[in-house]
Amino acid sequence: MTARGGNACDIVVFGGTGDLAMRKLLPALYYLHRDRHLHPQTRILALARARHEPEAYRRLVRRHVSQHVASADFSEDSWGSFSARLDYMPLDISQRLEFARLARHLGDSPGRVRVFYLATLPDLFAPTALHLHGASLVDDQARIVLEKPLGESLATARRVNDQIGSVFDESRVFRIDHFLGKEAVQNLLALRFGNALFEPLWRNGHIDHVQISVLETVGVENRGAYYDQAGAMRDMVQNHLLQLLCLVAMEAPVHFEPEAVRNEKLKILEALRPITGMDVQDQTVRGQYSRGRRAGETLPAYYFEKSVDHDSNTETYVALRAEIDNWRWAGVPFYLRTGKSLAQRKSEIVIQFKSVPHRLFPGTTPEGNRLVIRLQPDESISLSLMAKSPGRGMALQEVELDLHFDEAFKRRRWDAYERLLLDVIEGDATLFMRRDEIEAAWRWVDPIIGGWQEVYRSPKRYAAGSWGPEAADSLLERAGHAWFDERGD
Helix, strand or coil: CCCCCCCCEEEEEECCCCHHHHHHHHHHHHHHHHCCCCCCCCEEEEEECCCCCHHHHHHHHHHHHHHHCCHHHCCHHHHHHHHHHEEEEECCCCCCCHHHHHHHHHCCCCCCEEEEEECCCHHHHHHHHHHHHHCCCCCCCCEEEEECCCCCCHHHHHHHHHHHHCCCCHHHEEEECHHHHCHHHHHHHHHHHCCCCCHHHCCCCCEEEEEEEEECCCCCCCCHHHHHHHHHHHHHHHHHHHHHHHHHHCCCCCCCCHHHHHHHHHHHHHHECCCCHHHHHHHEEEEEEECEEECCEEECCHHHCCCCCCCCCCCCEEEEEECECCCCCCCCCEEEEEECCECCCEEEEEEEECCCCCCCCCCCCCCCCEEEEEEECCCEEEEEEEEECCCCCCCEEEEEEEEEHHHHCCCCCCCHHHHHHHHHHHCCCCCCECHHHHHHHHHHHHHHHHHHHHHCCCCEEEECCECCCHHHHHHHHCCCCCCCCCCCC
16 A cells, blocks of 8 residues: 555654654654555665664664554554664764765665655754755755754744755755644644634634643753753744644635645734833743642752753743734734643643623623633643523523544544654645744744843742743733633642
C-alpha cells in the first residue's frame, strides 16, 4: 500500500538520538508505517554525533517506540518491517565534509522526495541547509522541516529565513508547530467553518472575551541551558499561542488550501494592537517559579534547575492581554497565558459569550454561555448553557453539552506528528507557518520583550505547583473577568 500521495521518500532525521526523535518522530513514523501510509520504498535515515552501529540504533529505537505507542499497537511483525526501513549514520553537523559522506550513503535517487527533518538546536538550521546544498543533496523535490523556535527576535528570524531561503524555495520550507496538528485544533476549524450555527455569533457583538491557556506541571527539566536564553515568551507565546489565536480569530479562507489559510492567519497577526514601552506594565505579566509543593512533593525553584543561572531573570510564566484591531474583534480582549511548574497541565481555548441583555428570571445571575475547546490532556469540546433547575420556580443552573473525542470517535486518533509528517511528504503546507507569519509574530513580540527590558523589573515569583503569579489574576479582574480554572480552596 502507498501513502496518500504515493511518494517514495528518504526521510532524513538530524538529531536522530535526541528526545524529540525518540518520543515523537519515530513513534509517529512507526504508526504511519503500520497503518500503511508510507510508500513501500520509503527509507528513514537517522543522523547524530553518537557512534552507533545501525543494529544497535534499531534496538535503541525499539525500546523507545515500544514505550511511546499503545501496547496494543506494537507488534513484532510491524516492528520488523518498520525497522527494515530504518538506518543510522553518525554525522557531525558542524563538519561540512561529512555531508559528502551523507550524499554517498543516500545515493542517487531520481524521483524520490527527500525530507530533511532538523530536530536540532536552532543555530544549526542555516549551516545544515548550506551544507546540504554544498553536497548537492537539494533538488526541486527536497523539503526541509524546522522545529521552533525560529530565531530569537525579528532580526535573527529574518537572518535564518534568508539563509534557508537561499537554498530552499519557500514552498519547500515546513516550519512545524505540533499544536496545529492536534485533532482538537483542526476541529476548531471544522467547528467554525463547517457549521452555520456559530458564524453569526463569532464576533464582538456576542463574544465577551477569549482565553488561550497552555499550562504545564513540569519545570524546565533538562532544557535549562536553552530555556534560560529563550524564556516563555520566545518559547511558547511567539509561536504556539499566537498560532492558536490566529485560528480562533481568522476569517474564513476562500479555499482550504495552504496559501489561502495562511493569508488569513497573517491578517490577524498584522492586526494585533502593539504593546510597547510602559504599556507592558498594564497588559503583560512575567513570572518565575520559586520553591513550592505539589501532592506532598517539594518542587525546586527555577534558579536551582540544572544549567540555569542562579541569578536568572528569565520568565517561566507569561500572561498578557491582546487586542485585534479589525471590525470583527474590536473591543474583545484575548487573554493569553503559559507557564511551567503550575498546578494543572492543560491546553485549552475558552470562548466566553456575553450575558443575556435582560435578567428575566428574578434571583438568578445567569452567566454567559461558554465554549471550551480542550487540546490536552483530554481532547474535548464543551458548551455551557443555562437550564432550569428541577423543582418549583425558575431557578437556573449551568449545564454542559460535552463532546469527548475518546467517546465520540472509537478509532485511534492520530498524534499531531503523524498528521504533520504525512503532510510534509505530500507537500501540503496548510498547517505549517509561512515566513511572513513568523516575522509578523516576532514584529509583535519584540516590543514586548523590549518593554520588559526598559521597565527592568524582575519576574514576579510564584510557588511551583500553584496557578501562577497573583498579578495574572489581577490582569483579568480589572475588566471583571477571571481565568477559567477549577481551583481548590
